[in-house]
Amino acid sequence: MLQQENEGGPVRNVALFSALLLLGLLGAQWLPLLLGTSYALARHGVVALTMISLAFIMIHVGYEFELDRSNLRRYGWDYVVAFGGAFLPWLFVTLYFVYAMLPPEAWASWATWKESLLVGRFASPTATGVLFSMLAAAGLSATWVYRKARVLVIFDDLDTVLLLVPLQTLIVGWAWQLGIAAVLMIGLLATAYVWMHRVSVPIYWPWIATYAAVITGVCELIEFGSRTIDQNAPIHVDVLLPAFVLGCLMKRPQGSDPHPDDAREGHQEGPESAGEQRASTIVAATFMLLVGLSMPPIFGDFSTDRAAESAVARPTVTFSQPALEWGALVVHVLLVTALANLGKMVPALCYRRETHWRERLALAIAMWPRGEVGAGILVISLSYGIGGPVLTVAMLSLALNLLLTGLFILVVKRLVQASAVDDKVEGKYATAR
Numbered sequence: 001m002l003q004q005e006n007e008g009g010p011v012r013n014v015a016l017f018s019a020l021l022l023l024g025l026l027g028a029q030w031l032p033l034l035l036g037t038s039y040a041l042a043r044h045g046v047v048a049l050t051m052i053s054l055a056f057i058m059i060h061v062g063y064e065f066e067l068d069r070s071n072l073r074r075y076g077w078d079y080v081v082a083f084g085g086a087f088l089p090w091l092f093v094t095l096y097f098v099y100a101m102l103p104p105e106a107w108a109s110w111a112t113w114k115e116s117l118l119v120g121r122f123a124s125p126t127a128t129g130v131l132f133s134m135l136a137a138a139g140l141s142a143t144w145v146y147r148k149a150r151v152l153v154i155f156d157d158l159d160t161v162l163l164l165v166p167l168q169t170l171i172v173g174w175a176w177q178l179g180i181a182a183v184l185m186i187g188l189l190a191t192a193y194v195w196m197h198r199v200s201v202p203i204y205w206p207w208i209a210t211y212a213a214v215i216t217g218v219c220e221l222i223e224f225g226s227r228t229i230d231q232n233a234p235i236h237v238d239v240l241l242p243a244f245v246l247g248c249l250m251k252r253p254q255g256s257d258p259h260p261d262d263a264r265e266g267h268q269e270g271p272e273s274a275g276e277q278r279a280s281t282i283v284a285a286t287f288m289l290l291v292g293l294s295m296p297p298i299f300g301d302f303s304t305d306r307a308a309e310s311a312v313a314r315p316t317v318t319f320s321q322p323a324l325e326w327g328a329l330v331v332h333v334l335l336v337t338a339l340a341n342l343g344k345m346v347p348a349l350c351y352r353r354e355t356h357w358r359e360r361l362a363l364a365i366a367m368w369p370r371g372e373v374g375a376g377i378l379v380i381s382l383s384y385g386i387g388g389p390v391l392t393v394a395m396l397s398l399a400l401n402l403l404l405t406g407l408f409i410l411v412v413k414r415l416v417q418a419s420a421v422d423d424k425v426e427g428k429y430a431t432a433r
Contacts, residue, residue, distance in 0.1 A: 017285065050294040054128070057243075065244070089339070092340065118170070118384070122377045122398060145366055148351070161241065177226050201251075212239075215242050292402070337397045359419045365412050365415070371405075
């Protein structure tokens, strides 16, 4: 009974965040009907606020990030695991799109593979902001799963963003603008490595909000400016990496413990004072609502509605496919979701020397949620004229995973708790012997 009472807070927190996600997704379906021609402008505002909230969260993630320079080889292995967890979902989903959703006469077409490879990449990146906020709400901030997820998710999303450069090159050909994005990301990582927690700047939430807004604005200006040069090859810099790097650069108060309250239920990343934690929780909750609102409409053929915005004025293989019946659409969405999550199980097969199998399984399931970065890939796909049933299934699969995030996190919590119980039992058994 006591255990159930203690669990009530985290369960309520996860339920609240899940409800906000659902409310946002429902709002995304009604906004086009309510706002009409003003919807496009409103959606741009929602997306901007979503990115500012994500940047706020990621600055705090970087602020609490620890780099063990004496054991850099471990990070090499972490990158291999993260790469596997990003590559396999991409591979499984791409093969499914080609062989299960497109006609046999399209299988040998290079255009088919280019388009499917770009859309299929939505299955790779984990929903970084959503994951960290949900794990914290579930009271898991002090666990091995949280610490390892913090590393894997950064590598996972970094790998996805970097791979967008060659994928976009396949669609539009080589452009120097695409190379600049890769150089910027590598430069940011090098800066974080050299100046880790050495830069003295204000670290409190009004300043963090300001930094987040500036980062978002700069990223948007870079993309907007590059589009004026070449509409087909914009320089896309996601706010996730610059925000994380800024957090890594921030110097902590001298002599402070960077993780004094990680074990506290509902702890969010960032400074531990009550006011800072309250602000972080409000931003995390707002982010959940905004993530749902920022999703493109998932009911109806939204790819057709957005076709006019395509930067590539030519027919594509995916866009030319006929619409699916609802029954077939549901089956495809469920199968694509299952394949994408199956590919994310790589961490469950690794780290055998570090922890119990239940925690490894919990880590793999923690990587299942998809969100802002995956949605960004689908929006990029739309801009190149890619659409039809393939994109509709991808969008619905992403939305389904997003809705199930709360359930995934509760499963993770149960597995972590069961692992802790097993450790205690094994410890008592070893003591008795």
